[in-house]
Amino acid sequence: MDNFPVFVGIDVSKDKFNVCAISNPSSIIFESSFDMSQQGFSSFANKLSAFPKQSIIIAMESTGCYHLNLLAFLSSNDFACAVFNPLTVKNFASLRKTKTDKIDARIIATALFYLQHQIPSSAFVNSELRDIVRARENIIHRIAKVKDNIEKLLNVLFPELERVTNIYSDTILNLLSHFPSAKAIQKARNLDVFFSKDRGRSTKLNAQKLKELANNSIAQYWPMKEKILVQNIKELQFLQQQLEEYDKMMKEYCECSAINLDIEILTSIPGIGENSAMHFLAEVGDISRFSTYKKLIAYCGLDPSIAQSGKSKVEGHISKRGNAHLRRILWLMAVSVVIHNEYFRTYYERKRQQGIPYKKAIMSVVHKLLRTLYAMLRKKEKFNIDYAISHSKQKFNFAYDIVTFLAKNFLTVRGF
Incomplete structure (x- = not known):
């Protein structure tokens, strides 16, 4: 990477961002603060217009989400940008306990000065795919938690069921959403309709065997737990639909990208x-x-x-x-x-x-x-x-x- 005479450090917060531009750690060119708004972005760009664009390199810390719009704005206007891991910047902090946004911006600019040769030419990475996969990962964690809740509830409402069949097949989930316990199944009529429409995994269980299993169950009557189980099943089905949508989004993104x-x-x-x-x-x-x-x-x-x-x-x-x-x-x-x-x-x-x-x-x-x-x-x-x-x-x-x-x-x- 070429040497840049202007090193710009940005400390980003929710409502504003502080900027420090230096030519070296002992020479500050300017320090300013801007609102996190369209006007603030434009004012910052105008401030930078005093220097040749090819002479500027900008760095900011990864803040989770607050820095993304500013980063995208600068990149779309052809500024060279880099995003630092906060741990990297921390190593350049002084021993003083004083900490302000203004000082943080100066520290980022100093880190940029010393690390300029280690920054790859493609420092700006599109974060959209990362957003998708992390959202998908969150869905997976939520599905696991809901399944854990369902298994705990069934251990009370119908403990024998999980031993004989896959409780997450479409058939069983649909059946439990209508008859969420052994007691409810004992009173149910015409259970065959559920087994004739099985679109999930095949199951060896049929209506007659299910009825016999329910009649011999040790489960007692728990009306509130039945209602909670029904709500958990609805949540699971919704999350599974979301997971399918995120899978489609990932594939669509990859088809339109270069990866x-x-x-x-x-x-x-x-x-x-x-x-x-x-x-x-x-x-x-x-x-x-x-x-x-x-x-x-x-x-x-x-x-x-x-x-x-x-x-x-x-x-x-x-x-x-x-x-x-x-x-x-x-x-x-x-x-x-x-x-x-x-x-x-x-x-x-x-x-x-x-x-x-x-x-x-x-x-x-x-x-x-x-x-x-x-x-x-x-x-x-x-x-x-x-x-x-x-x-x-x-x-x-x-x-x-x-x-x-x-x-x-x-x-x-x-x-x-």
Whole structure:
């Protein structure tokens, strides 16, 4: 990247943004404050017009949502922009406890001055796909929570039902929305109509068997819990419809963008599906932002935390200071490739044979997978099956490991 003589730091809040422009850390060109409004945006642009546009580079912290419209405005007007992780800017803060928006803008400008050569040419990344996948992820979490509530309620209202059928088939959910307990089913007539319209998973249960099951149930009469169950079923059906809509939105976005090739590259690894690939790309953005795979690992918060004192140096757990959404999708991808991909499954099994616990073994797979994904995306090459190991006759214990871990830690993996 070329050297820019004007470095502009912006501290953004909900109603205003503070600006500090410098030529170097000891030379302030101007400091101003603007309203977070169309007039404020225009006034800021007019202030910058005093300098050649190609001489200006602008940086701001990621604020979740408040910075997005300003960032989009500046980018659409051809200003070179970068967004910093707040942790990066924090390292440039002084030891003084004084903290104001004006000082924060100056610190961001100073950080920009020192980090200018580390900023990639494509620092502005479209956030729309990230918004979609994070909203989808939120829907998945809500679905998992609602399903948990349904299972708890059924354990009281009709505890025998879950043992004999899939309670989330269209048939059973439709039936429970009308007859939400064993007591209600005992009094119900013409249950055959529900089983004749099953459009979900097939079930071995029929109206006669269901009636017999309800008549022999230990469930008592809980009228309020029945009403709550009905509301939970309605919420689940609504969330499932939303999930389908977000899936369509993701595919439509990818078809209209330039990341289809990257999705093909990622999905060439057996065990990685389109949804996982889109989630990964939405969080990572342009892979060229990371000059080495180690920086990508640090961005994910998967680098080890280090405690050093004198000659003593101890590596602890992963730092978890990076992108939590990305860590979650990488974990799910690692679990999937161990199940479906012989190359990664062999690596996982070797770690287990070395006595490494399940969670640490999967984390080793996460690191190996991340290095592989980084290399593939940088080189624009698909997964090379020639590097995969030959088929092993050994039976792996991964299924047992994952079931045991999920049972102990209540990890939710629904939706991927």
